[in-house]
Amino acid sequence: MSTTTTETRSPVSRHEHPHSTDGAHPQGTVRILGVLLRQRMRRDRWQLLIWILCIALLALFSASSIQTTYGDAAGRADLVKLAIANPAILILRGLPQGTGLASVTFFEIFTFLALLAGLMSTFLAVRHSRAEEESGRAELVASTPAARILPTVATLTHGVLANVVLAVLTGLGFIAAGLPATGSFVAGAAVGGAGIAFLAVGLLLAQLMMSSRGANGFASAIVVLAYVLRGIGDATGTVTGDGNHMISAWPTWLSPIGWGEQMAAYTANDWRPLLLDLGLAAVLMVIVFALQSVRDSGAGLIPERAGRRDARAALNGPFGLAWRLQWPTILGWTVGGLFTGLLAGSLGSVVSSAVADDPGLANIRTAIGSIGSGGSGPLTQVFVAAIFSLAGVLAAACATQVAIRLRQEEAAGAAEVLMSTPLSRVRWLFEFLLVGVIAIVLVLVAAAVAAGLSAVSAGEDASIINDSFAAAAAQLPVGLVYLGVLALVFVVLPRLTIPLAWTLLGLGAFAGIFGGLIGLPDWAHDLSPFSHVPVVVGTVDWTGGYWMFGIAIVATAAAAALIRRRDFAIG
Template sequence: MSATTTETRPPSSRHESPSSAAARPQGALRVLGVLLRQRLRRDRWQLLIWILGIALLALFSASSIQTTYGDANGRVDLLTLAIANPAILMLRGLPQGSSLGAVTFFEIFTFLALLAGLMSTFLAVRHSRAEEESGRAELVASTPAARILPTVATLIHGVLANVVLAVATALGFMALGLPAYGSFVAGAAVGGAGIAFLAVGLLLAQLMMTSRGANGFASAVVVLAYVLRGVGDATGTVTGDGTHMIASWPSWLSPIGWGEQFAPYTVNDWRPLLLDLALAAVLMVIVFALQSVRDSGAGLIPERAGRRDARPALNGPLGLAWRLQWPTILGWTVGGLFTGLLAGALGSVVNSSIADDPNLAGIREAIGTIGSGGSGPLTQIFVAAIFSLAGVLAAACATQVAIRLRQEEAAGAAEVMMSTPLSRVRWLLDFLLVGVIAIVLVLLAAGIASGLSAVASGEDASLINDSFAAAAAQLPVAFVYLGVLALVFVVVPRWTIPLAWTLLGLGAFIGIFGGLIGFPKGVRDLSPFSHAPVVVGTVDWTGGFWMFGIAIVATAAAALLIRRRDFAIG
């Protein structure tokens, strides 16, 4: 009977016609085009902010270097000071010549690549693991898009974003008269690092169960790449005329370190781009292999089984807010701990190196321009400068608290909470209280680590007090970010995440490194980090009190306004 049925079927149903076979790839291309347009539309404002922000940083950096170090002798002196101090090399980059373009690349590239890495990993997770969490990926998989095409669309979308970023960065350098060819090589170095980290983000989205875990892991990988590059640069070898260095092996473990090997404006070597593309290709093969066998919503790293009964602390919103965020807070606290260790351990090294070589006395002024500056004992200046980076970590922790508010709202969890007797104001303020605790923990860890490591390095015990004072000086900066971003969340909730990272990135770069590369004071004053109390010499808390006031007013306004708006889900 079945044989008869088979024979009575039309021939076209047994054998696919050539026109039908040709239509299949055309249909796949149409679906891919729809998915790609959806991603471009969804990310248009976020990517615009990221790309314009990074390009403007390139432009401002080139302008400041041209203004401050337009003289060749001044640039040579700058590189000499940097090469003599491993801490500056860890923060800045790899010297590769004293031309205007080479010094500009030395000053700004590592920070641009760090931002490109964060932009790319966030993009990757947003369109992969976050889609699975929300259930949208499963709905899309039930259409002709299936499971693989959305990942292909995300890959193309991320690559296009980094190509545009590379061109925008190059145009930013060219706008100040730097050579066009070298500028495009510099742009390719930034874009190449972004593409490599895009693949890292897509891989971690396959491994982790949640978008929060994938984003946290990806951010840690980007920061680790920055640190490995820093270690490789700081332990490199000086060559040639004393303004060039060859990085040691740790730099070759990092896509950011590969980007430095482009050496734009001097060598203009495109070969490191092959490393970025090769890493991305290998990781994407793994991603597609995992995507084809993994269940939707599942991760290769399983979540730990929860308790049968919740702890009493989860009976209230404060305990829930802490439970949702403690892994992130722990990560930033560990970062503060390592920053404090760096400050305490290297402070005595910098002090002794300057004392042994009077020709390097000008490095005091270079270090003093980092952060809010100050004058006094060199060890104190150095510790205060490094604690500006601890302030960035504390502000980043506060930023993620505001972002978590938006994520809870977008996922609909906040609206479910509002169906209980809990008020909106209480819900908001409990999250912000967790943010305050997180800020204190990050800076406290940095202060303790700095003081103890300084004493272990042979410094006077009084440096413990200096370390805690430097940590306390960063409190108002982090509180400003917490309060202002809470107000942004209440007033324009859909802009919370892109504005949060943009404001933090711009504020950190302008406030901490603006003085080092010669930004005008009016520009530096736009950053909260420029107004952190100066704890070297005579302590001035005027800027700190103003920032405390702004944070309190912004938090009060957020608490009042949240009562009057609807929740913005999705």
């Protein structure tokens, strides 16, 4: 009996057990890792392509635009002088390291590129870890010879390769703009190094949080916190040498983005701070693998707050449910609008005062006008209108996430369950879109209130409050057109909603805000809703706004008419 039992179990032990000797053999492990890595590359091929190309092109076009706007040494000296004299600009930009074209380019754009690399990497990390556990796919993969550790190794390898490619293409973008090759690759490595550090942060938070939404939110907050810490360190730094260089204070050394700054591309070209990025990633990954080996699949080390025994009365209808599902995201974008408004109001007053004190800085107006709407008028008003282009991007991003939430509810099967009640599809769609409209308004109102009050507290006339609300109202059509068009995309092409949503937002923001600055053809620039935002400085022309209102209404009506005629797209 025992012999028969042993003979019966041995084939299972060798070929079917998830921890079989085939999976443990080095060749088998490499083969499985290769399969997992290819799966991740295939799944992310369009998302990563868009992220990496946009960051690299932003590096290229930024360098070209700075050369066009500040081609002479006097113009660059004015810019650095203004930045060093005003800490708010240092928080927003970076650490000045001279007036050369290459060093000014690195000062102007690096921190933003590193911020984007951090977001790209954390989203990638959570998508292939915590989100996979939420869907149940991670448990299925763990039942194969891949077990539980190899998928994490594959995700780490995938993220590192993505950041290496990003580093190389960013360096090539700077080189294509005519900057020195050595410094360009140092700058690219600084961007990629920050991305690798945040990749490990994302993987760690995927171990700690119970949901992918929580992990993504926490990771994004850490990336932004790193940006702010770097800004505080730069703003409180000390001026050295000829007055065109600065040494950052200690808060900068708490941030992976700050470590990239310390590489001082195009000046010192110091590779040593890159070791801090790689060292942080290595330490965090040791913790990740330790937690991964003992944690239950699907569990998080930080438990979610227990829900109420009985639902609130507000959840009796689809609007209350839609709001409950999305209020944390809306709150996050609203806080972003608040900070954007604070920057617009306080920094606008600072720039206006600096130009009034030093007429030699008057050419700064041209650069400010190229950021967004431009126009002529009081410089503070011009600056607020220009910076509100960023508030418009936040409002459109909030609308984008509403459309994405529609798709997520449908894909998970939750929408189909709701449709089994007397609730109609059209009402379900409209209730979500109503939440989207409210979210857009909240983001813009928060930005307007913060901009107006901060400008008044800095000594501006109270009329700037009206100007801030006018600038916010000008951005409203952009958010609504994204909400309506993406609702139509959700109805017609449900499975492409998420990638198309972020692609349309990214391309629209890039072409609309930076298109004129980098010399895009008029037809490409005009495709972006952001290029048709009414200019609220001087004579206001609302033609573009009216067209966007019309497009939003037509797209929403088409979505409502078509949603009744299609099946649910589950999964």
